[in-house]
Amino acid sequence: MKNYLLIALAAFTFGCTAQSKTNTLTEQIETDTQLPKIQEMGLKLLSTGFNAGDGYAEVWIRDFNTFVTQSAKVVDHKLIKDNILNFFYIQEDDGNIADGFITIRPGYDSTYYKKSVHKPTLAYHKNTVETDQEASLVQSVYKYIKATGDKSILQEKVVGKKVIHRLEDAMQFLLDERFNKTYQLLWGATTADWGDVQPEHDWGVALDENSHLTIDIYDNAMFVIALNNLIEIGGDDINTNKWKIVRAGITKNVAKYLWDEERQKYRPHVYITTSPFPSDFNEDEVFYHGGTAIAIEAGFLSKEQIKVQLDKMVQNVKESGAPSIGLTLYPVYPEGTFQNTGMHPYGYQNGGDWTWFGARMITELVKNGYEQEAWEQAQPMFDRVLKNKGFYEWYTRDNKPTGSGMFRGSAGVLLDAIDAFENLTVNN
Known part of the structure; x- marks a missing residue:
């Protein structure tokens, strides 16, 4: 009888403790004075435009993909829709999607930008080392629909073809032009995690004969998220069965080839050709924070595995001296391994600290039941917005803001994280 009483008491105590923790976090969120200020600042920034x-x-x-949801709170939905549709006006015949566009103005650089055939007021370009533009557009359309309820965008015709079919064309481009048959995964140029700078050139954004082709977690996770989105919104207008098969294959092969079971992390690269890095640098030790966060969003990892990844991120922050888990990667690539001088150790995408990805990890932690951990890891990101009076592109190892001073992506993902926290207070 005593044993039963002890068990019951233990269960009651555990339940009370768990409830107490939830209540404490809820109270912290509800009484936090930073959150309303950050929301006001972020929405004000997003109300002013769509450039990065x-x-x-x-x-x-x-x-754009990372602030569509929040922009919909403060910007006329037609303006958002028109800017999304612009990407379909510059979509090329093979389905590929450009990185970005500008409205042509006097003196624009016609050697860098390509003028749109179907909408001559626009010019565009593409960093071909990336393999995330198509996936980003699908995700943007999905987020627009979720934020506005406007599914009519899928039936809009752009140059005679419905948007929903153009989304399929974008996914098909990746299968036709960026799919490696040996590994059955998407490939791209060698970059640092989610970055768009390869090591072989001073600038480093264009594929050429010097590029080292590789497979990484970020590109494939972004593709699966896009497939999840396409399948959900596509209905009878798409070949759902085909895309489900593709999604299952990518998911299976990510686990087979990219997951490092021994190190309990994702491999930075699986090279199709050869590595551009020195043989005495063990790249397999590098942990990609951004790609890991996107892998979690894609649903690749169990709750237990997510905790292991978080612990590794926290340890990396401690060892590196970085300000937050927005740390791009750790350990960093050595001096001189990237010809682009901005990619020095702890510079730009080689160990810079980006809220743009760190806040996405915060949101995923909340979604997966690590609310308290998420709250703790979000604090440095909240603090520096108010301290520096803005949403900066990235931060140095000593937490100094750098890059664009009005980086809308940082605002968008941080507001998403705040929404995730505030939803906890509603549900508790």
């Missing part, structure tokens, strides 16, 4: 930030003239699809 004050350092960028273009509307970039990989950036």
Whole structure:
């Protein structure tokens, strides 16, 4: 009898403790004075346009994808829709999607930008080292629909073809032009995690004969998220069965080839050709924070595995001295391995700290039941917005803001994370 009483008491105590933790976090969120200020600042920024930030003239699809949801709170939905549709006006015949577009103005660089045939007021370009533009556009359309309830965008005709079919064309481009038959996964150029800079060139955004082709977690996770979105919104207008088969194959082969069971992390690269890095640098030790967050969003990892990834991120922050889990990667690539001088150790995408990806990890932690951990890891990201009076592109190892000072992607994902926290207070 005593044993039963002890068990019952233990269960009651555990339940009370868990409830107490939930209540404590709920109270912290509800009484936090930073959150309303950050929301006000973020929505004010997003109300002013769609270009990536004050350092960028273009509307970039990989950036736009990360603030569509929040923009819908403060921007006329037709303006958002028109800017999404612009990407379909510059979609090429093989289905590929550009990185970004500008509205042509006097003096635009015609050697860098390509003028749109179907909408001559636009010019566009593409960083061909990436393999995320098509996936980003599908995700953007999905988020637009979820935020506005406007499914009519799928039936809009652009140059005689419905948007929903153009989305399929974009996914098909990746299968036709960026699918490796040996590994049955998408490929791209060698970059640092989710980055768009390859090591072989001073600038490094264009594929050429010097590029080292590889497979990574970010590109394939983005593809699966896009397939999830396409399948959900496509209905009878798409070949659902085909895309489900593709999704299952990518998911299976990510686990087979990219997951490093021994290290309990994703491999940075599985090279199709050869590695561009020195033989004495063990790249397999590098942990990609951004790609891992996107893999979690794609549903690749169990709850237990997610906790292991978080623990590794926290340890990386401690060892590196970085300000938050927005740390791009760790350990960093050595000095001189990238010809682009901005990619020095702890510079730009080689160990810079980006809320743009760190906040996505925060949201995924909340979704997967690690609310308290998410709250703790979000604090440095909240603090620096108010301290620096803005949403900066990235931060140095000593937490100094750099890059674009009005980086809309950072605002978008941080507001998404705040929404996730506030939803906890509603549900508790």
